[in-house]
Amino acid sequence: MTNNINKYPNYLAKKVNAHVHRCAQLGGYEHNPLYGLTPTKTSVKVISNDYLDLANHxxxxxxxxxxxxxxxxxxxxxxxxxxxxxxxxxxxxxxxxxxxxxxxxxxxxxxxxxxxxxxxxxxxxxxxxxxxxxxxxxxxxxxxxxxxxxxxxxxxxxxxxxxxxxxxxxxxxxxxxxxxxxxxxxxxxxxxxxxxxxxxxxxxxxxxxxxxxxxxxxxxxxxxxxxxxxxxxxxxxxxxxxxxxxxxxxxxxxxxxxxxxxxxxxxxxxxxxxxxxxxxxxxxxxxVADDRRKQLHSNADYLREGLSSLGYNTSDSQSQIIALESGMEWQTKILKDSLESRDVFGSVFAAPATPKKRSLVRLSVNSGLTEGQLGYIIKVFEDIRGEVGIDKWRSTQKLSQNSQQSTVA
CATH class of the missing domain: 3.40.640.10 (Type I PLP-dependent aspartate aminotransferase-like (Major domain))
Known part of the structure; x- marks a missing residue:
């Protein structure tokens, strides 16, 4: 991607250059955690806010x-x-x-x-x-x-x-x-x-x-x-x-x-x-979507409990939104890439949507996810624990500290 920073007035060039520098620290625009593979019809997608699976009704x-x-x-x-x-x-x-x-x-x-x-x-x-x-x-x-x-x-x-x-x-x-x-x-x-x-x-x-x-x-x-x-x-x-x-x-x-x-x-x-x-x-x-609402909350509970049992910190989530706070943007990019390479797609949240050191991948659950798809997501997260360095995440360490304090109390 080419940037014509010299064409901008100084106040704008400074702002654009800061973005270019941020991407450069991650290895270039192609390494921006917001960019990645494109999901296909067979991908397991937890990126949409279409919670009741109605968009294509x-x-x-x-x-x-x-x-x-x-x-x-x-x-x-x-x-x-x-x-x-x-x-x-x-x-x-x-x-x-x-x-x-x-x-x-x-x-x-x-x-x-x-x-x-x-x-x-x-x-x-x-x-x-x-x-x-x-x-x-x-x-x-x-x-x-x-x-x-x-x-x-x-x-x-x-x-x-x-x-x-x-x-x-x-x-x-x-x-x-x-x-x-x-x-x-x-x-x-x-x-x-x-x-x-x-x-x-x-x-x-x-x-x-x-x-x-x-x-x-x-x-x-x-x-x-x-x-x-x-x-x-x-x-x-x-x-x-x-x-x-x-x-x-x-x-x-x-x-x-x-x-x-x-x-x-x-x-x-x-x-x-x-x-x-x-x-x-x-x-x-x-x-008239009571069945869809019931399935939505059941799916969210199932996925949250499955990820929690693997050591992922899902303690903040009480809804159909499950956030996995990986920390620094480079850590979130590793998580995103690991998921997408296995055909699972979540949404990356980074600054300004989150603090700079607390970026995350958000999983948006919907009522249309099957038990097989939910099981596959959990299996993928099990397989990538070492690859993404879950033990180095600040959220994982915080979960461990809270558990120790609870035990002492």
Missing amino acids: PAIVDIQRKALGNLDDLELISSIFMHGDNPQLNFEHRMAKFMNSEEAVLCQSGYNANIGLIQAIVENTDAPIYIDMMAHMSLWDGTKFSKAPVCPFRHNNIDHLMSLIDRHGSGLVIVDSVYSTNGSVCPLTALVEAAYDKGCILLVDESHSLGTHGPQGRGMVVEYGLLEKVMFRTASLAKAFAGRAGIIACPKGFSDYFKCTGNPAIFSSALLPYEIAGLDKTLDLII
């Missing part, structure tokens, strides 16, 4: 094809101009009912939902923001609209959150229900109760729990009976809903306010009719 594909064949009245406009009987507003009403919310707003992506919502809440206010250190980057980017203090709290640490609220006052508390990097789960009931009692409003990102958790897939906030205390929920619909969109669940009257004030709503065109048709059919399938 024939009912969804069929209705999208039909919608694509009926684009006579196609309008590329912002959703602010949409009124009356149209696919987007109808789907928003359905999603509000599904999420047990007064209103819902459809956005172009989960990223746009989060940055737009936080902007609409805090811009030009002095309300402090409290955000879990492991919250999704879209949530962090939304906090940049605030002129008030942004106070990160230690991951899932309610005591730390309470101490910050006592110091800075009530404001907006932001968490994920399931954290996308390592699959950990927010102690949602205790955290919501504590923050609500302090006079805070809450925003819960349910991207990795909407469709997969709760009655009929309605999410964890519904499952734990927290609707009265969680004012806002967001979700990417590129996970269990297998589409390209985002959703905001909000109080009555807020959707119109958001569409008139949120930058992503004002300055981007709305979704196209065929996209909404696909999401609408997906919702039908998710509501």
Whole structure:
């Protein structure tokens, strides 16, 4: 790969050169841990967030094809101009009912939902923001609209959150229900109760729990009976809903306010009719997908327990996301290459998605994985333990230390 750094102004050349240097330390662009082999139809893939294995469902594909064949009245406009009987507003009403919310707003992506919502809440206010250190980057980017203090709290640490609220006052508390990097789960009931009692409003990102958790897939906030205390929920619909969109669940009257004030709503065109048709059919399938949800969680438990028995540290994961923290980027590249050479594909997470010395391979489990495929993944991880140097991983050493402390206690 050729870089024309000399063509850039100094400030940009410095940034590009830092990336080139980072790749050079790993042996060149071809050794970037993000690059690798391309999976085939026979590969065992744990890279997709299509948790309920719905993306290629024939009912969804069929209705999208039909919608694509009926684009006579196609309008590329912002959703602010949409009124009356149209696919987007109808789907928003359905999603509000599904999420047990007064209103819902459809956005172009989960990223746009989060940055737009936080902007609409805090811009030009002095309300402090409290955000879990492991919250999704879209949530962090939304906090940049605030002129008030942004106070990160230690991951899932309610005591730390309470101490910050006592110091800075009530404001907006932001968490994920399931954290996308390592699959950990927010102690949602205790955290919501504590923050609500302090006079805070809450925003819960349910991207990795909407469709997969709760009655009929309605999410964890519904499952734990927290609707009265969680004012806002967001979700990417590129996970269990297998589409390209985002959703905001909000109080009555807020959707119109958001569409008139949120930058992503004002300055981007709305979704196209065929996209909404696909999401609408997906919702039908998710509501009746209890068997798929049960299989998803069974598959995740099986894989997690199998990897744990081999000495891999899976202690952070409590969901369908299983992260194997190999550490330095060169260590993660060895892990990725070892897996891909045996036709198993996971997702590499490196800086800025993780701290520089805590890169990892993330396994995203789905309900369509067979017992044979899960067994093969576990066998591969057994075979590569020495090859990847699992005993040298910081996460393995941490697991050993925790085990020793537990034994002493």
